[in-house]
Amino acid sequence: MQEIVLTGVSKGFGKQLLLSLSEKYFIHALTRSPEDISFAVELEQQNKIKLYYADLASINEVDAFCDQVLANSNQLLGIINNAGRRFRSSIDTIEYSDLCSLFDVNIHAPFFIIKNLLPLLKKNKYSRIINISSIVGYRGFDDLSGYGMTKGAINSMTKCLASELAEHQVTVNAILPGFCETSYADKFKSNLPLYESTIIRTPLKRWGADTELNGIVEFLLSTHSSYMTGSLITMMVAGLQYDS
Secondary structure, three states: OOEEEEEOOOOHHHHHHHHHHOOOOEEEEEEOOOOOOHHHHHHHHOOOEEEEEOOOOOHHHHHHHHHHHHHHOOOOOEEEEOOOOOOOOOOOOOOHHHHHHHHHHHHHHHHHHHHHHHHHHHOOOOEEEEEEOOHHHOOOOOOOHHHHHHHHHHHHHHHHHHHHHHHHOEEEEEEEOOOEOOOOHHHHHOOHHHHHHHHHHOOOOOOEOOOOHHHHHHHHHOHHHOOOOOOEEEOOOOOOOOOO
C-alpha cells in the first residue's frame, strides 16, 4: 500500500482527509496532542495509519517527527501539509511573537517537513506534495495580515518547489479553501455581521463543508494529475465578490 504523510489530523479538513484517504493509503498522521482523536486511534488499531505527536511551532519536534517517519517508511507517495494556525488581529495589536508563531507553524514546519522527507519522495517514479493554503493568501481581508502573509508564503513556496523538484517527478500544488465549516466556524459565526458579509461575497451563498478538500486531494495524489504542478487551486470562491 502506498504511504503518505498528513499533518493536522485532529479536526476539520485534516480529520476528514484522514478518514477518507486511510481507505486507500497508509497514512503517517501527525497531530499536536492525543486529545480528542479517538477516531484516529481506532484507525491505528486497524493498521491503517501510524499516529505521531508534535508541536509544529518547535523545529526540534518537526525534526524528531521526520526522523520517526524516516525510520518507519521506505518511500512516500506524498506529503499533505494541512496543519496550520489561524490568527485574527489588526496591525495595531499584533505582536512580533504572534508573527513568529504563525510563520513557525504555517511555513517553517511545512518547508522542513518537505526538506527532511524528500529522500523518501525521490524513491518513487512520481510523488506528490500538496500544501493546504487559504484564499486569504490570495485576496486581502481585514485583521488577517499576519495569517495572510504565511499563506502567501506557502503559495510562493509551492511554485518555487514545483520548478525545483520537477526533474525528480515530484509535483507540488496548493489548495486555497474559502470559508468552510472547520474548527473556527462557530466562533466566526458568532460575529453575525462578519459572517453575513462572507455569504454576500461568496457566489454560492454558503460556506463549504469540511469534506470539500477530499476529492481534490484524491485527484492530486493520483496519476490523473501527473502534468499538473505549481498550481494554486482556489475552492468555492472563484469570482469572489469583494469590494476593494
